[in-house]
Amino acid sequence: MITVSDKVLMKGNEAIAEAAIIAGCRHYFGYPITPQTEVAAYMAKRMPKIGGCFLQAESEIAAINMVYGVASTGKRVMTSSSSPGISLKGEGLSYLAGSDLPALVVNVQRGGPGLGGIQPSQSDYFQATRAGGHGDFKMIVLAPASVQEMAELTVKGFDLADKYRMTTMLLADGTMGQMMEPVALNELKVGAPVEKPWATTGTKLEREHNIVNSLFLDPAALEQTNFERFDRYKTIEENETMYEEYLMDDADIAIAAFGIAARVSKNAIDEARKDGIKVGMIRPITLWPFPVVPFRKAADQVKAMISVELSMGQMIEDVRLATECKVPVTLCNRVGGMIPSPEQVLESIRTAAAKIGGAN
Numbered sequence: 001m002i003t004v005s006d007k008v009l010m011k012g013n014e015a016i017a018e019a020a021i022i023a024g025c026r027h028y029f030g031y032p033i034t035p036q037t038e039v040a041a042y043m044a045k046r047m048p049k050i051g052g053c054f055l056q057a058e059s060e061i062a063a064i065n066m067v068y069g070v071a072s073t074g075k076r077v078m079t080s081s082s083s084p085g086i087s088l089k090g091e092g093l094s095y096l097a098g099s100d101l102p103a104l105v106v107n108v109q110r111g112g113p114g115l116g117g118i119q120p121s122q123s124d125y126f127q128a129t130r131a132g133g134h135g136d137f138k139m140i141v142l143a144p145a146s147v148q149e150m151a152e153l154t155v156k157g158f159d160l161a162d163k164y165r166m167t168t169m170l171l172a173d174g175t176m177g178q179m180m181e182p183v184a185l186n187e188l189k190v191g192a193p194v195e196k197p198w199a200t201t202g203t204k205l206e207r208e209h210n211i212v213n214s215l216f217l218d219p220a221a222l223e224q225t226n227f228e229r230f231d232r233y234k235t236i237e238e239n240e241t242m243y244e245e246y247l248m249d250d251a252d253i254a255i256a257a258f259g260i261a262a263r264v265s266k267n268a269i270d271e272a273r274k275d276g277i278k279v280g281m282i283r284p285i286t287l288w289p290f291p292v293v294p295f296r297k298a299a300d301q302v303k304a305m306i307s308v309e310l311s312m313g314q315m316i317e318d319v320r321l322a323t324e325c326k327v328p329v330t331l332c333n334r335v336g337g338m339i340p341s342p343e344q345v346l347e348s349i350r351t352a353a354a355k356i357g358g359a360n
Contacts, residue, residue: 007184012150013038013177016106016170017046019151020078022188023158025104026052027077029066031059031085034118035174036108039080060085064092064105071101072212074199076158080106082174083124084115086132093167094133098214100198100229102161104154105139106170108177109310111337119337120174122259122310128171129288129318136226138233140168140240141287143258147181151188153285159191164236165198171287173310175260175339233289242285243294247273251280253352254298256319256329257308258284260339265308268345277353287315295322303356305329306348308340 010018017039020028028043040056047054057063063079070077081089086107096103107128111121128141140160142153150172157168203209216222246266248254257265262283272279282298284291298305305327307316313331320329332348334340 007182007186009180010147010183011038011178011180012144012147012172013108014042015147015151015183016080016154017042018185019154019188020104020158021046021050021052022185023076023155023190025076025078025158026050027070027075028052028054028079029057029063029077030079030081031057031063033082033085035110035120035177036080036082036106038177039106039108060088061092064089067103067105068092068095068099068101071096071103072099072200074196074201076104076162078104078106080108082108082110083112083121086124086127090133092133093131093139094135094137095214096167097131097133097137097139098135099212100165101167101212102165103167104157104161104170105167107172109171109173111335117337118174120176120260120310120339121335121337122173122261123312123314123335124171125287125309125311125314128169129290132169137229138166138288140164140166140236140289142168142170143285143287144170144172144176145259145262145283147176147179148183148187150176151183151185155188155190160240162194162196163191164232166232173259174337237289240286241289241291241293243291244283244285245294246281246283248280248282248298251278251298251301252303252356253277253279253349254302254305255279255281255308255345255349256284256295256305256315257281258287258315259310261308261310264340264342265345267342268349271342271346272349272353275350277349279349279353284315290318290322292322295319296324299323299326302327304352306332306345306352308332308345308348310334310339
């Protein structure tokens with residue numbers, strides 16, 4: 001048994017599961033799929049020992065609807081899957097959003113489209129940041145770049161979900177889920193409980209009964225609800241954006257990267273600096289809300305940007321939008337389960353530097 005005072009070597013997937021338990025999650029519903037299966041396996045062992053509920057559903061569709069049911073009671077609940085499994089949960093994600101229910105959904109990404117492969121990818125960026133289901137809605141999307149952050153952002157995800165009554169998605173890639181690093185569980189900070197007067201907890205004849213529903217037959221009422229929901233999203237954009245800057249003070253070139261791509265990019269940046277190339281990095285931690293402000297500021301400073309991704313170029317669109325196309329943004333990528341090497345990123349940096357005359 002792991003206690004909160006231990007610093008232990010854990011897989012990223014295991015760190016997610018233990019952090020969820022520390023955050024107060026006692027209900028997990030999922031279905032096995034590589035490369036996130038360890039999340040479910042860990043929960044299967046731990047939940048019965050702490051009086052929680054683990055249930056392997058008959059499908060991903062069943063799992064997300066079980067999440068909907070528990071979320072309606074105000075309890076902390078989560079599910080996890082990998083890319084095609086998240087696609088199956090899409091309708092349920094829309095129902096959660098339409099009912100304003102808090103939940104944590106974990107996506108440990110694999111290559112696609114279709115069944116693709118079981119190796120790491122970041123090609124679900126659009127799916128996550130553009131809602132992942134039908135209708136007008138958003139999810140808070142958190143992107144860890146270490147196993148410690150896998151744990152920390154799991155706790156943060158539950159807190160944000162409760163605070164804003166919406167789904168938070170932890171978007172990792174297969175590498176982050178499978179790699180092992182020391183984790184300081186005692187550093188995890190769980191926010192104060194949030195009052196949930198809307199929860200379906202039984203009236204005890206003391207109040208009117210609550211109704212959780214995403215169906216609005218009156219179009220005017222649905223319109224007003226959507227307007228109110230997007231006012232809440234604006235508040236999130238103003239107050240909950242997270243990012244990390246690395247060596248940006250004097251940078252002529254900026255790297256944009258998240259997850260494993262950011263870790264690879266740091267190595268390349270350090271090597272480029274040895275060659276006299278002034279390059280830094282902005283790492284989005286919230287993919288939604290996207291950290292527009294630091295990118296917009298960087299666009300007035302740097303002469304070029306490079307988006308490093310494990311996709312065919314998805315985040316690069318948000319980088320270009322944030323910078324209002326003031327500087328050229330190029331793509332350095334690998335797909336299909338391949339990861340850019342530090343050498344590949346370094347070559348992209350050198351190419352950009354040569355174009356702007358940034359190397360000594």
